[in-house]
Amino acid sequence: MLKTNSIRLSALVFVLFACNPAVEESSPQILLKNQSSIDLKDKGVIIDFKDLKSEANKFLHIADAEGNSVAYQIDDVNGDGIPDQLFMLVDLKADEEKSLDITWVDSQPKFEQRTAVRFGKRDDIDQPVTPRQEDLFFSHELPKSMGYQPYQTDGPSWENDKVGFRHYFDGRNSKDLFGKKTSKMSPKDVGVNDKGEVEDNYHVMEDWGRDILAVGNSVGLGGITLLKDDQPARLGVLVDEEMSNIYQSSFKIMAEGPIRSIMEFEYRDWDAFDRKYPRIVERVSIVPGMYAYKNEVMFEGLHGDEHLAVGLVNIHNDKGIKEITDFDDWVILMTHDAQGYDKEWIIGMALILPKGQYMEMIEAPKSGKLTDSYLAKMKSESEKTIEYYAVGAWELSEDRFMEAAGFERYLRDLVAHLEAEVSVSIQ
Structure with a gap:
């Protein structure tokens, strides 16, 4: 769900900005919440691309709180020739909340081909x-x-x-x-x-x-x-x-x-x-x-x-x-x-x-x-x-697949991964 920042022009905020003209509006963020009780690795997250308010002739950069780039791609999934979906992979601990910073940069970030x-x-x-x-x-x-x-x-x-x-x-x-x-x-x-x-x-x-x-x-x-x-x-x-x-x-x-x-x-x-x-x-x-x-x-x-x-x-x-x-x-x-x-x-x-x-x-x-x-x-x-x-x-590919029990355990973990939900908002 798209969320926008609202700035309350209180006297305190006015004074702070007047005294420090170098203060700039913070970058938009993607807020994620793992709704499940399991750790998630490479969990796919989908965002409507129009919600990101892209900048002309710029490329998207997404980073976590430590500054690590987050892999993503922008696709035209309905085939009309217009990019409509941002897909990214995230890692989240059980019940973890995480914020990702959005910036627009001059060059396309490169990610490992997977x-x-x-x-x-x-x-x-x-x-x-x-x-x-x-x-x-x-x-x-x-x-x-x-x-x-x-x-x-x-x-x-x-x-x-x-x-x-x-x-x-x-x-x-x-x-x-x-x-x-x-x-x-x-x-x-x-x-x-x-x-x-x-x-x-x-x-x-x-x-x-x-x-x-x-x-x-x-x-x-x-x-x-x-x-x-x-x-x-x-x-x-x-x-x-x-x-x-x-x-x-x-x-x-x-x-x-x-x-x-x-x-x-x-x-x-x-x-x-x-x-x-x-x-x-x-x-x-x-x-x-x-x-x-x-x-x-x-x-x-x-x-x-x-x-x-x-x-x-x-x-x-x-x-x-x-x-x-x-x-x-x-x-x-x-x-x-x-x-x-x-x-x-x-x-x-x-x-x-x-x-x-x-x-x-x-x-x-x-x-x-x-x-x-x-x-x-x-x-x-x-x-x-x-x-x-x-x-x-x-x-x-993996030794655990030699045994039926190991394969079944993998399948159960995969289904738990598929069932896990991640809430997404932008602000």
Whole structure:
């Protein structure tokens, strides 16, 4: 809530200012209060950018009481070309109150790069891959029909300082997992050889890590579809098909910054259940410090007898799935097993789902175009957004993920972090 200073022109204040003309009005401050009883590290805080009263041709600087710079970025999250949101990361002790000073400076502050998006495409088999910010293709423009794979890593990949993911934007629309062994961002040329050609070079171990998850015909880790009578219809097709059931698919990088990256996928005119769904939107975002990404999903044109299904790949999992329901706002579905390509690594995976929309977990059919998945069945309304988190934790990232108990403890801490509230005011 925006607060403004009011100056009472009392006689005492008038005298003080008259006697000391060097006194200046203090800088604006952001006041934070941790409303929870847990310590918070890298807690995301969002402020409406217009509340900051920016100065022309100046850059924002935010500092704590000790003068330490606070990492932030300013994004256009509604896509109208005008910056509208300040996002920053803060550390707060349990119940702590903290004030941050706002000043406007001549140069842009620099922050450590802790999130990134990688997206490249070639327009012909003989052309090199070039970086792109967005893309659009139609139902007949699939790798099988064109005779080559146009996309670097089969579609966009995104990461933070803990983990990486990718989306098969080549018609399959499933989501994959990159394990990381370093907090640094992985190279921009992953998935491209020295000739600029698309190449699968990310299934071998590198210093930064590698692709670690077998996805098959599932929707992967956090991929989506719809259910009708508990039967799924794949949002897209398999790799060997020449025509998609989605008329138009588009992708855009909305923001790529040091502490937050945001991407948007849009699907137009999807044929499923002998119906046509005019528009489906996924907005994926990632911030530092967590082994997870956030997805916001919206369907238009629902008839009322469908349910959103969020998937959790189930190919190399022999230990089943665990449902954790003792949180106020969220439900956790978790798996933990040797889930690497050849069962060579322990991987913990989870969905963190809004409790108010979660109904039950079902399994995908054993055959068909969508298999090998646990599916979280959600209450769904047309044009209503559902938000959830998809988590991937590799044993080579942290030793605690080798054991199911360690992974579950991490998930519980993460949900407590998500549920914790921080009050924000400006004065």
